[in-house]
Amino acid sequence: xxxxxxxxxxxxxxxxxxxxxxxxxxxxxxxxxxxxxxxxxxxxxxxxxxxxxxxxxxxxxxxxxxxxxxxxxxxxxxxxxxxxxxxxxxxxxxxxxxxxxxxxxxxxxxxxxxxxxxxxxxxxxxxxxxxxxxxxxxxxxxxxxxxxxxxxxxxxxxxxxxxxxxxxxxxxxxxxxxxxxxxxxxxxxxxxxxxxxxxxxxxxxxxxxxxxxxxxxxxxxxxxxxxxxxxxxxxxxxxxxxxxxxxxxxxxxxxxxxxxxxxxxxxxxxxxxxxxxxxxxxxxxxxxxxxxxxxxxxxxxxxxx
Amino acid sequence: xxxxxxxxxxxxxxxxxxxxxxxxxxxxxxxxxxxxxxxxxxxxxxxxxxxxxxxxxxxxxxxxxxxxxxxxxxxxxxxxxxxxxxxxxxxxxxxxxxxxxxxxxxxxxxxxxxxxxxxxxxxxxxxxxxxxxxxxxxxxxxxxxxxxxxxxxxxxxxxxxxxxxxxxxxxxxxxxxxxxxxxxxxxxxxxxxxxxxxxxxxxxxxxxxxxxxxxxxxxxxxxxxxxxxxxxxxxxxxxxxxxxxxxxxxxxxxxxxxxxxxxxxxxxxxxxxxxxxxxxxxxxxxxxxxxxxxxxxxxxxxxxxxxxxxxxxxxxxxxxxxxxxxxxxxxxxxxxxxxxxxxxxxxxxxxxxxxxxxxxxxxxxxxxxxxxxxxxxxxxxxxxxxxxxxxxxxxxxxxxxxxxxxxxxxxxxxxxxxxxxxxxxxxxxxxxxxxxxxx
Numbered sequence: 001x002x003x004x005x006x007x008x009x010x011x012x013x014x015x016x017x018x019x020x021x022x023x024x025x026x027x028x029x030x031x032x033x034x035x036x037x038x039x040x041x042x043x044x045x046x047x048x049x050x051x052x053x054x055x056x057x058x059x060x061x062x063x064x065x066x067x068x069x070x071x072x073x074x075x076x077x078x079x080x081x082x083x084x085x086x087x088x089x090x091x092x093x094x095x096x097x098x099x100x101x102x103x104x105x106x107x108x109x110x111x112x113x114x115x116x117x118x119x120x121x122x123x124x125x126x127x128x129x130x131x132x133x134x135x136x137x138x139x140x141x142x143x144x145x146x147x148x149x150x151x152x153x154x155x156x157x158x159x160x161x162x163x164x165x166x167x168x169x170x171x172x173x174x175x176x177x178x179x180x181x182x183x184x185x186x187x188x189x190x191x192x193x194x195x196x197x198x199x200x201x202x203x204x205x206x207x208x209x210x211x212x213x214x215x216x217x218x219x220x221x222x223x224x225x226x227x228x229x230x231x232x233x234x235x236x237x238x239x240x241x242x243x244x245x246x247x248x249x250x251x252x253x254x255x256x257x258x259x260x261x262x263x264x265x266x267x268x269x270x271x272x273x274x275x276x277x278x279x280x281x282x283x284x285x286x287x288x289x290x291x292x293x294x295x296x297x298x299x300x301x302x303x304x305x
Numbered sequence: 306x307x308x309x310x311x312x313x314x315x316x317x318x319x320x321x322x323x324x325x326x327x328x329x330x331x332x333x334x335x336x337x338x339x340x341x342x343x344x345x346x347x348x349x350x351x352x353x354x355x356x357x358x359x360x361x362x363x364x365x366x367x368x369x370x371x372x373x374x375x376x377x378x379x380x381x382x383x384x385x386x387x388x389x390x391x392x393x394x395x396x397x398x399x400x401x402x403x404x405x406x407x408x409x410x411x412x413x414x415x416x417x418x419x420x421x422x423x424x425x426x427x428x429x430x431x432x433x434x435x436x437x438x439x440x441x442x443x444x445x446x447x448x449x450x451x452x453x454x455x456x457x458x459x460x461x462x463x464x465x466x467x468x469x470x471x472x473x474x475x476x477x478x479x480x481x482x483x484x485x486x487x488x489x490x491x492x493x494x495x496x497x498x499x500x501x502x503x504x505x506x507x508x509x510x511x512x513x514x515x516x517x518x519x520x521x522x523x524x525x526x527x528x529x530x531x532x533x534x535x536x537x538x539x540x541x542x543x544x545x546x547x548x549x550x551x552x553x554x555x556x557x558x559x560x561x562x563x564x565x566x567x568x569x570x571x572x573x574x575x576x577x578x579x580x581x582x583x584x585x586x587x588x589x590x591x592x593x594x595x596x597x598x599x600x601x602x603x604x605x606x607x608x609x610x611x612x613x614x615x616x617x618x619x620x621x622x623x624x625x626x627x628x629x630x631x632x633x634x635x636x637x638x639x640x641x642x643x644x645x646x647x648x649x650x651x652x653x654x655x656x657x658x659x660x661x662x663x664x665x666x667x668x669x670x671x672x673x674x675x676x677x678x679x680x681x682x683x684x685x686x687x688x689x690x691x692x693x694x695x696x697x698x699x700x701x702x703x704x705x706x707x708x709x710x711x712x713x714x715x716x717x718x719x720x721x722x723x724x725x726x727x728x729x730x731x732x733x734x735x736x737x738x739x740x741x742x743x744x
Contacts, residue, residue, distance in 0.1 A: 036455065038611075082730055083660055090663075092401060092458060097618050098663040100611050105656030112653065224466060224607060231459040278474035285467040289448055292460050296452040 031236015412590020
């Protein structure tokens with residue numbers, strides 16, 4: 001039983017860290033450019049597809065990761081340059097509509113190019129084995145995901161807090177017009193941030209590809225979860241996104257595994273059978289509604305107003 | 306609500322001086338008369354056109370007597386109701402609800418759940434659909450309206466996802482797979498009328514009349530039920546937004562602080578509008594379940610919410626009628642693309658089409674039509690240009706496109722066309738940027 005608890009909690013952390021990779025880019029784009037980017041899930045999907053394609057060609061997981069990240073970076077920058085930068089000044093409705101169009105496009109594109117079956121993307125045995133850890137065992141690849149995610153989180157913290165670009169990002173979040181007036185090329189800055197977000201989404205895609213199936217439309221559920229994360233964490237806040245990701249990951253995974261048993265303790269058996277899975281999949285949305293009810297700006301609002 | 310400043314088209318006047326009004330009137334009459342085409346055989350002159358292949362008259366004979374089109378247009382009308390209700394809160398209240406599909410689902414569940422327990426009384430089901438949607442909208446609105454801007458979009462989305470997952474896990478009502486439902490029965494037994502939405506309004510029996518094409522699936526009664534429900538929804542919404550109540554929510558959209566300072570409790574006004582919109586959309590859900598004779602949690606999926614919102618934006622937000630145009634327009638484009646471009650490509654064409662429409666016609670298709678009668682030639686020209694352009698685009702993308710004939714048998718033509726135009730757009734954008742930089 002201890003093994004189950006241990007594994008579930010770590011799976012929750014792993015899922016949370018993975019969510020952080022997606023939501024970090026989303027929260028930056030959202031908070032700094034005030035842009036609702038539904039196409040972020042498609043960038044995640046493209047990362048996974050590119051990774052799986054490279055894997056099928058070369059049979060090397062490392063090459064897949066190495067290729068997928070710059071490819072999603074370029075894809076994100078092209079997307080931003082082509083269409084999205086026109087939308088920053090528009091209201092959210094236009095942004096939702098245009099990026100929704102991109103979702104349709106990318107979903108159909110991968111169906112067309114790669115076919116409807118889910119893509120083959122296996123892990124090499126060298127990095128995927130049950131690993132002894134603190135007296136229990138845990139799949140080593142999931143541990144790698146956790147470590148990579150934490151490293152990215154640390155890197156982002158350092159980038160935002162210590163570097164000149166991070167300073168500009170923070171300044172851009174609080175007053176875009178003033179940063180531009182001070183002679184900073186805001187458009188270039190936005191393009192770079194967008195590219196960074198796209199690269200992180202691509203990384204998330206190529207990391208999660210071997211664990212889950214790589215198929216058309218895989219980005220949408222993750223996108224909604226990422227939105228939940230950044231709304232709980234406070235839009236534009238990397239720190240908020242990190243804490244909210246872990247929270248959402250834990251609630252989601254633990255709820256899925258233990259909700260039925262928890263309900264069984266004080267509810268009749270057949271009711272628990274039905275209500276358990278329902279409540280488990282609703283739990284993060286309940287969490288989000290509760291957070292917004294008490295703190296309408298999220299847990300760590302990056303800016304006021 | 307912060308962050309929303311919709312560029313509005315000038316308000317439509319109910320006078321014959323406004324060409325848009327004339328157009329809508331013509332459209333309404335055509336829609337009302339359309340089901341007649343399935344009982345009256347096509348006139349001889351139309352058949353002659355069809356044989357001669359004369360366009361555009363050949364088009365009329367194409368749509369004459371197609372029973373599946375009745376079903377398709379019914380679906381358009383039902384979605385139009387949903388879009389009109391969304392426009393009430395989105396276009397006039399500034400509340401960007403990304404969860405409007407929830408009420409379609411709730412209306413559908415009201416039909417399915419009550420018919421599963423043996424109640425197929427239409428009045429009860431309709432009341433349950435309206436009441437249920439209103440109650441849930443009250444709950445969702447009461448929490449969501451405390452937030453604003455992006456948070457509002459996201460919290461409405463989250464609530465709809467909650468309902469979606471709830472629907473998936475409700476095994477007694479089909480769960481993930483959905484379940485078949487019976488159509489509602491609107492009987493007045495005391496008056497000797499026994500009529501379900503299954504019946505046809507026209508006395509037309511296949512046994513007696515071999516030219517009769519109507520069968521149960523394409524009942525014209527569901528068509529007319531949707532048609533009149535849509536008219537009622539438009540009438541009600543239009544009255545509402547021009548009433549004192551409507552002025553308050555519109556005022557709260559443009560300047561909430563001032564409205565509050567004047568002394569209006571805008572939260573309560575907004576909540577009322579939110580509940581009313583939910584209730585109207587519940588009617589759409591009720592009709593949709595009757596139309597499909599099927600219930601599925603997918604009705605509440607967020608993609609459906611997005612689709613409703615897209616219809617609204619395409620038609621023009623804050624116009625009410627725009628919603629109808631958007632619903633009919635988007636579903637028509639979908640149908641045309643699916644038919645002409647093929648199942649494999651149509652979304653790939655629709656996606657970039659949406660992006661282009663947003664970038665260049667951001668006030669909706671409705672806004673392309675001027676509202677002054679003296680500009681009638683202009684109006685006809687623009688209208689023809691929009692429709693014609695759309696048709697040419699679909700034609701160029703289609704399987705019998707002239708490009709394909711010239712270029713030979715290229716297997717993935719739309720793919721290349723799209724990537725080519727992307728490259729072109731990149732080049733144009735680069736040139737434009739450089740010019741702006743030097744100028």
